[in-house]
Amino acid sequence: MKVLMVEDNKSVSEMMAMFFQKEDWDVTYAYDGEEAVDKFKKEADDWDIITLDLNLPKKDGMQVAKEIREISESVPIIMLTARDSDSEQVLGFEMGADDYVTKPFSPITLIARMKAVSRRSNNGNGSAGADAEDGFDVVTDNFKMNSGTREAYLNDQLIPDLTPKEFDLLKAMAKKPRQVFTREKLLQEVWDYEYYGDERTVDAHVKKLRSKIEKAGPQVIQTVWGVGYKFDDSEAAK
Known part of the structure; x- marks a missing residue:
């Protein structure tokens, strides 16, 4: 992979360099926010992933993420921060982060x-299956989504501005309507890693996803208290 690591602490970068070398990844380092944006712009289509510290000189990580997302909606961003609060995570995801460490x-x-x-x-990033009706590979009572175009519709209204992770989260639940997903299961399905106690990652994404769904129609992501979440659009008709 071609990696851009944005980190002002050089000891952290040097530590990670040993691990990146073992993976045989091509890694470029940026030590402040302005340098990060400049380096990203020079090869905007070539980066496979970005790790982004929040506490940066010259331009903070939130602003860097915002500017990167204005250029690329798809490059994965993992935020690295000493901050550990739900509000910081929600803001990071709102700026376009895919994960938070x-x-x-x-x-x-x-x-x-x-x-x-x-x-x-x-x-x-693949296209929808060849047998998907009109390109929609997930279709329920009042909802449909197309993995090729990365679009989702509720009552034929487009759910706006879905980030890659929000789309994947919605798809994971919509493929199995009314099935209850624990946070641990969603971490495995959507983020593809085992449970590390990071259920706030799921909660923060669900919060943002719900706010976007409500712009298109009734809420279809329901909380099952003490368990997790489920998708149910059976009563979402106009």
């Missing part, structure tokens, strides 16, 4: 997350 972290864990996010991103 809290410092201090295990290098092995970060490598696993990077592989998982990249794998899910690559799998999600």
Whole structure:
């Protein structure tokens, strides 16, 4: 993979360099926000994944993520931060992050997350199945989605501005209407890694996903208290 690691702490970059070398990845380092945006722009179509620290000089990680997303909607971004709050995670996901790793972290864990996010991103960029009706490979009572165009519709209204992870999360549940998914199961299905106690990652994505669904129609993501979430559009008709 071609990786852009944005990290102002050079000791962290040097530590990760040993692990990246073992994976035989092509890694470029940026040590402040302005440098990160400049390096991304020069090869915008070539990057496979970005790791992005939030606490950066010159331009913070949130602003960097926003500017990168204005250029590319699909390049995976993993945010690295010492901050550990639900509000920070929600804001990070709103800016377009695909995953969120809290410092201090295990290098092995970060490598696993990077592989998982990249794998899910690559799998999600394929076209819909040849037998999908009109290109829609998930169709329920009042909902349909097309994995080729990465679009989802509720009562024929487009659900706007879905990020790659929000689309994947919605698809995972919509493929099995009314089935209850635990947070651990959604981490495995959507983020493709085992449960590390990061159920807030799921909750933050569901919160943002719900706000976008409500722009198109009734809420179809329901909370099953004490268990997790389910998709149910059976009563979502106009």
